[in-house]
Ligand SMILES: *[C@@H]1O[C@H](CO)[C@@H](O)[C@H](O)[C@H]1NC(C)=O
Ligand SMILES: *[C@@H]1O[C@H](CO)[C@@H](O)[C@H](O)[C@H]1NC(C)=O
């Protein structure tokens with residue numbers, strides 16, 4: 514009896530700690546969701562207001578099935594986010610590709626987006642079926658280039674979708690590989706091209722035919738350093754005050770800090786009430802290892 518009770522006490526204690534831990538975990542998770550379907554959402558991004566960096570506020574929208582990047586020209590499906598390379602790959606469902614021809618649609622970003630998360634240098638915009646009056650065939654012809662041994666005309670010959678231009682006009686209409694800068698400063702109407710597509714990772718496409726290119730837009734972001742590393746190390750989630758946009762380290766549903774969640778790190782003797790997820794986690798691990 515006595516033996517049974519003394520075995521039961523640590524079990525009950527551990528069980529209580531486990532419950533507290535799960536409670537904190539779920540509550541923190543609900544404040545700042547860190548997944549949208551299968552895409553991890555980490556700093557500087559956030560899908561709940563007040564989470565992530567304020568500069569990236571309202572750029573992402575998580576629907577039941579997909580994650581979208583919002584710009585003034587529309588919602589673009591996020592394919593992947595690479596937090597090490599700091600890149601986001603988007604796909605515009607209304608853009609043409611090698612297999613489908615769709616009417617053009619401008620790709621427009623806000624000034625903030627163009628500054629902190631612009632298309633990467635290895636993303637090429639392809640302007641197709643341009644009129645002979647197009648600026649990129651005249652005054653701005655120097656904005657067009659060939660990449661990795663590929664010329665733009667190759668697309669008219671290789672892609673089922675773009676062959677149509679050739680068939681309809683019986684000539685090869687002008688076309689241009691250019692950078693985001695061109696599209697940013699001249700809208701599709703000024704450029705006078707009826708269709709566009711975009712290709713990313715172009716540096717890796719030497720000797721690869723257009724059928725196998727990667728169609729989409731790769732964005733490359735810079736990370737504002739607002740002390741997030743310190744907050745994250747202490748077990749907090751980086752966020753901001755929704756009114757002032759000042760940095761907030763979200764420690765638990767009931768506790769926000771201005772810098773970090775304090776306590777429980779660096780072996781500090783904080784055996785008081787755990788005030789952070791990490792603190793609870795450390796207690797949880799201690800409880801397991803003391804079994
Ligand atoms: C902590 O900050 C987040 C993000 O701004 C906010 O949603 C939450 O209500 C704050 N919690 C407390 C307890 O102040
Ligand atoms: C975000 O998605 C939700 C649901 O999918 C939708 O109701 C809402 O209008 C979208 N917000 C924006 C800003 O597009």
Ligand SMILES: *[C@@H]1O[C@H](CO)[C@@H](O)[C@H](O)[C@H]1NC(C)=O
Pocket residue numbers: 642643644677678681686707
């Ligand atoms: C190509 O552009 C011309 C005008 O420059 C337009 O009349 C024609 O319809 C376009 N072709 C396609 C397939 O949209």
Ligand SMILES: *[C@@H]1O[C@H](CO)[C@@H](O)[C@H](O)[C@H]1NC(C)=O
Pocket residue numbers: 657658659663664665
């Ligand atoms: C790109 O390649 C094509 C075909 O090889 C060539 O005719 C064209 O002059 C090249 N354009 C540029 C800008 O180098």
